[in-house]
Amino acid sequence: GGEGALELADAVMDACNDKAEFKPLYSWDMPFKERIELVARDVYGADGVDFSAEASRKLADIQKRGDANELGLCMVKTHLSLSDDPGVKGAPKGWRLRIRDVLIFGGAGFVVPVSGSITLMPGTGSNPSFRRVDVDVETGRVKGIF
Template sequence: ATVRALKMHGGMKKTELKEENAHAVLEGIHNLEKHIETVQAFGLPYIVAVNRFITDTKEEIQAIEDWCGKHGHPVKAVNVWEEGGEGGTALAEELAELIEKKKNNFTYLYEENDSIEEKLSKVAKVVYGADGVTLTSKARKQLAAIEENGWVHLPVCMAKTQYSLSDDPALIGRPKGFTITIRELKPSVGAGFIVALTGSILTMPGLPKKPAALEMDLLEDGSVTGLF
């Protein structure tokens, strides 16, 4: 977790995130709360790692630590952003100790023999806190083809905005009373999963007919041409 992200989920504008606001941190901490519940749903031990940034204040970090302490969540503030791996050593040691002490009760969210729609619905409800999923007519046609080809046993991979628990980037915090719209289902049979495109999310674009790499070359003196 970061102070900046929690303040954004607490309603602050991105241009204001450098300003101290412990109240906004606590307003946005419900987003973190949902992520904790998701980890708990998998039956795994966890620590809330707060990655410090140079603009964070002691009061803002303390607000997170106090909230975690009040609700029984282990928490550790770390300096990975500033110090790299060395700044996370204390966290790694504490996590290793936690793993040794806490029992791993890992469980899946859905069964392999669940229908694709059931798998999508369980992920949406448990991970995102949604009421369920809605499939577009295009997605339903693709679902029928997936069923006909016998790919129903495959797990699902949800492609969704990272800015919200919902499929709407504008819904910050911990939204409730929403559904996830599945607009397209793409089978990645070789990889072994069904990709569900939600909301207006875009996947990485493919290459054009003539990729830029075709014009690139390495000269004898070691210089590169064709980059621009």
């Protein structure tokens, strides 16, 4: 019981006192295509990256910006797989990450490569539930919530 907890606490304290050797995956002056390929290979285990013509054009335009070296990378893909296909589970081999579009969120300082068929923001359906919510003026009761 208690002795094991003390040993664990000592191990945690020792780890906290170790010198951190953090090293970013890429340098900020690396071209965006190279950054994306590095993330795809080293983080997701892809064999490489295939860029749509539109994504390549956008990356080239962004790369020409004077502030390109100040922009980070924020990859957008499914959370359900290491690949860009939500149906592929585990650690797949022999696949390539497909980048279909690239967005830039200048205020946040991010270049955002988009892979797979993912929705970036929750959208409202064509018949959202809020249209069925109302107040009965005679009773003052809200209806249509449940």
